[in-house]
Amino acid sequence: xxxxxxxxxxxxxxxxxxxxxxxxxxxxxxxxxxxxxxxxxxxxxxxxxxxxxxxxxxxxxxxxxxxxxxxxxxxxxxxxxxxxxxxxxxxxxxxxxxxxxxxxxxxxxxxxxxxxxxxxxxxxxxxxxxxxxxxxxxxxxxxxxxxxxxxxxxxxxxxxxxxxxxxxxxxxxxxxxxxxxxxxxxxxxxxxxxxxxxxxxxxxxxxxxxxxxxxxxxxxxxxxxxxxxxx
Ligand SMILES: O=C(O)CCC(=O)C(=O)O
Ligand SMILES: [Fe+2]
Numbered sequence: 001x002x003x004x005x006x007x008x009x010x011x012x013x014x015x016x017x018x019x020x021x022x023x024x025x026x027x028x029x030x031x032x033x034x035x036x037x038x039x040x041x042x043x044x045x046x047x048x049x050x051x052x053x054x055x056x057x058x059x060x061x062x063x064x065x066x067x068x069x070x071x072x073x074x075x076x077x078x079x080x081x082x083x084x085x086x087x088x089x090x091x092x093x094x095x096x097x098x099x100x101x102x103x104x105x106x107x108x109x110x111x112x113x114x115x116x117x118x119x120x121x122x123x124x125x126x127x128x129x130x131x132x133x134x135x136x137x138x139x140x141x142x143x144x145x146x147x148x149x150x151x152x153x154x155x156x157x158x159x160x161x162x163x164x165x166x167x168x169x170x171x172x173x174x175x176x177x178x179x180x181x182x183x184x185x186x187x188x189x190x191x192x193x194x195x196x197x198x199x200x201x202x203x204x205x206x207x208x209x210x211x212x213x214x215x216x217x218x219x220x221x222x223x224x225x226x227x228x229x230x231x
């Protein structure tokens with residue numbers, strides 16, 4: 001895990017981060033979004049539920065909305081972008097792989113079932129990174145993200161998921177977790193009786209992959225991109 005006080009880092013530290021993201025396909029930055037106001041974002045999620053709920057997964061108790069470019073959301077995108085720029089590899093030097101492709105929210109409520117295990121993209125050379133900001137403290141019981149570390153490197157059609165390889169991303173409020181779109185993962189089940197688990201997420205990368213939903217408000221299309229530092 002990277003601590004958010006580490007945003008200004010040396011070249012060597014950045015290489016270490018990049019190597020670890022390349023190896024694991026996942027990287028957590030605890031409290032990396034600490035200066036973002038989660039109440040403002042929650043307001044925007046609730047407005048989105050009225051405006052444009054998209055419910056792409058289980059129809060019950062897991063809600064997905066498109067995010068709009070409100071001032072707080074813009075701050076959040078900027079922060080996610082800055083961290084992404086630190087950890088992406090050379091594949092993102094291609095301008096076509098730098099654009100914001102998704103900006104949406106997912107909220108699970110008590111009783112929400114786990115998603116099926118999936119990769120957001122099964123294409124071997126897919127270039128797409130997603131940063132999830134957990135608005136609140138997230139425990140396994142509240143439906144934390146679960147990942148199989150390293151699985152982005154070995155894409156097979158049928159795969160056995162071994163319990164010992166599952167990493168459950170339990171994090172403090174306002175943490176940021178990046179995944180490579182090829183990693184096996186799922187939103188977990190919310191077995192709590194009274195906790196919701198809202199996340200907002202932004203994806204940057206290729207826009208022509210087959211599988212991702214590409215949830216992005218049309219107003220934001222083409223407006224944001226990562227600009228990775230020299231590798
Ligand atoms: O809920 C999560 O953290 C993961 C969501 C996800 O993987 C998806 O919607 O594709
Ligand atoms: Fe996913």
